[in-house]
Amino acid sequence: MPAPFPAPRQRELSSEITLSEREALVLQAVISxxxxxxxxxxxRTLARMFDLGVSPATIRNTMxxxxxxxxxxxxxxxxxxxxxxxxYRLYVDRLMQARALSREEIRQLKERLEGTATRSERxxxxxxxxxxxxxxxxxxxxxxxxxxxxxxxLDLLPVVSDRVLLVLTVRSAQVKTIxxxxxxxxxxxxxxxxxxxxxxxxxxxxxxxxRETFARRVADSPxxxxxxxxxxxQSAERLFASDPGGEHVVLGTMSGLTEQPEFAxxxxxxxxxxxxxxxxxxxxxxxxxxxxLRITIGMENAIPSLTDFSLVTADYRIGSLxxxxxxxxxxxxxxxxxxxxxxxxSQLLSEFFEEGGGDA
Numbered sequence: 001m002p003a004p005f006p007a008p009r010q011r012e013l014s015s016e017i018t019l020s021e022r023e024a025l026v027l028q029a030v031i032s033x034x035x036x037x038x039x040x041x042x043x044r045t046l047a048r049m050f051d052l053g054v055s056p057a058t059i060r061n062t063m064x065x066x067x068x069x070x071x072x073x074x075x076x077x078x079x080x081x082x083x084x085x086x087x088y089r090l091y092v093d094r095l096m097q098a099r100a101l102s103r104e105e106i107r108q109l110k111e112r113l114e115g116t117a118t119r120s121e122r123x124x125x126x127x128x129x130x131x132x133x134x135x136x137x138x139x140x141x142x143x144x145x146x147x148x149x150x151x152x153x154l155d156l157l158p159v160v161s162d163r164v165l166l167v168l169t170v171r172s173a174q175v176k177t178i179x180x181x182x183x184x185x186x187x188x189x190x191x192x193x194x195x196x197x198x199x200x201x202x203x204x205x206x207x208x209x210x211r212e213t214f215a216r217r218v219a220d221s222p223x224x225x226x227x228x229x230x231x232x233x234q235s236a237e238r239l240f241a242s243d244p245g246g247e248h249v250v251l252g253t254m255s256g257l258t259e260q261p262e263f264a265x266x267x268x269x270x271x272x273x274x275x276x277x278x279x280x281x282x283x284x285x286x287x288x289x290x291x292x293l294r295i296t297i298g299m300e301n302a303i304p305s306l307t308d309f310s311l312v313t314a315d316y317r318i319g320s321l322x323x324x325x326x327x328x329x330x331x332x333x334x335x336x337x338x339x340x341x342x343x344x345x346s347q348l349l350s351e352f353f354e355e356g357g358g359d360a
Contacts, residue, residue, distance in 0.1 A: 017069065017090055024095055025052055026062045027071055031083050031091050035334050038261040040080025085298035085331060088310070092295055092335050099336045101344050109134060109341070113348065123352060125250050127325060127345055132252030135338050136260070137329030138276070139252030140313070142286040144321035146170060147208045147242040154202060156195045161185040166239060170207070171319050178239055183227055194225050198232075210240045249282045262308075262330045275305050286324045291315055293343060298331045312338050316349035325349060 019027065029050040033041045043060035046052065052059060063081055066072045071090070072081040083091070101109070112130035113123070124141050131139030149170035157165040162185055168176040186194075201217045202210050210217075214236040221229040232239065254276070263269045275282075285296075285303050296311045310333055313326030326342045327333075 017071075017086075019066075019069075019071075019090075022052075022054065022058075022062055023066055023069075023071075026059055027066055027083070027087060027091065028095055030063070030066075030072060030081065031087065034082050035332055038332060040075055040082050042080045045080070083332075085300065088297045088331055088335070089300070092297070096336055099340050101340050105134065105341070106344070109345065109348070113352075124323070124325070124349070127349055128250050128252040130252075131325070131327050131341060131345055132254070132256060134341050135327050135329070135333075136256030137327040137333060137338065138254055138257045140282065140286065140311075140326055140328050141250040142283055142324040143248060143250065144318050144323040145242045145287070146176065146321070148206050149321055150204055150206050151202055151210065154195055154198050156180075156191040158186070158188055158191060164191060168207075168240070180231065180235070180239070182231065186228060190225065190228075193222055194228055197222055197225075207240045207242060211236055214240065249279045249286065251276055257329060260330060262332070271305075275309075278305065281305065285311065286313060286326075291322070293339065294326075295335070295339070310335075312342050314342050314346035316346045316353070318353045323349075 026046065029046050029052060030041045033039075033045065033049060043056040043063060046059050047054075047056040054062075063072060066087075067074075067081060070084055071087040073084055074080075075082055109130055112133065113126055124143060128139035128141045131137070151168060151170055153169045155167040155169075157167060159165050159179065162182045164180050164182065164186065166178045166180050168178075170176070198218070202214075205213075215233045218229050218233065254272070257263065258269060258272070263272055281303050285301060285306060293314045294311070296306075298310065299307050301307055301309065301311065306328075308330065309328050310331045311326060311328050312333075312335070313324050316323050316325055325346050327338055329338070
């Protein structure tokens with residue numbers, strides 16, 4: 001028989017949900033069994049697998065009480081019960097035992113990241129793949145938005161007679177390039193003059209500040225360059241927008257996730273594949289979240305296609321910029337392990353970029 005199920009941490013439960021110690025122990029056991037097996041749980045199974053110190057009849061009555069409190073429900077006509085989203089939320093907030101990664105897990109994670117090329121997006125991609133493998137969920141990441149990135153330098157490079165390449169170098173060693181069509185041919189000397197003028201007015205500002213104040217800051221443009229500056233004024237929203245490439249979603253391998261029972265049917269698998277193709281929706285779900293560790297469970301997700309999933313994410317930093325990394329999987333996930341892996345991975349990412357590993 002397994003060791004006695006650990007007692008819950010002594011935290012005051014919210015006034016909305018009050019559980020007795022027995023109810024908390026039984027709920028922990030139900031969640032543990034369902035995470036392991038993906039099968040509805042009955043009282044006899046719990047009595048056999050966990051040393052709860054009470055009879056199957058008492059466990060059955062306790063499970064009934066938990067069902068009335070919205071913690072458990074019957075799937076279809078099964079005699080067993082499974083946890084609700086509300087149960088997972090209470091478990092994560094109140095009952096779950098925090099755990100640290102083992103030395104072997106740390107070794108595996110670092111090993112998968114070693115030898116990575118220095119480009120930041122490649123390192124993020126490797127980290128996402130490592131999350132997928134270690135958790136058997138779907139690793140996800142959102143590269144930092146450049147909205148709050150500060151401009152270090154602006155260059156205008158001639159391409160053809162009436163076209164230039166605008167190169168924006170922002171802090172944290174990231175570069176954004178945009179082609180700009182001109183109304184007439186510009187000499188290299190004129191382009192350098194305009195670039196110098198723009199650098200004097202814009203360097204040190206965030207891209208958001210540049211977009212919002214560009215016209216005012218270049219109102220006294222150099223004589224003879226008004227038409228070129230007017231192109232920049234008219235296109236400021238596009239030219240100084242947060243780089244779409246910096247907001248893209250990075251996904252890890254789905255092999256571990258698709259092997260889980262939730263995706264055994266073709267319909268469920270197609271739903272998952274459709275969801276991963278909705279990159280804009282995933283970006284919205286990952287971006288509209290508070291700083292720090294975030295755990296969003298099932299119906300807590302504002303996006304309907306995510307209501308059968310949980311998202312566990314944490315921040316990483318590239319200088320003053322903030323990105324997001326984590327995993328997406330069924331609400332039936334081993335939260336203790338997933339949280340530990342996600343937090344450690346976000347820490348490794350931040351350390352990598354702090355040490356200068358994120359050169360563009």
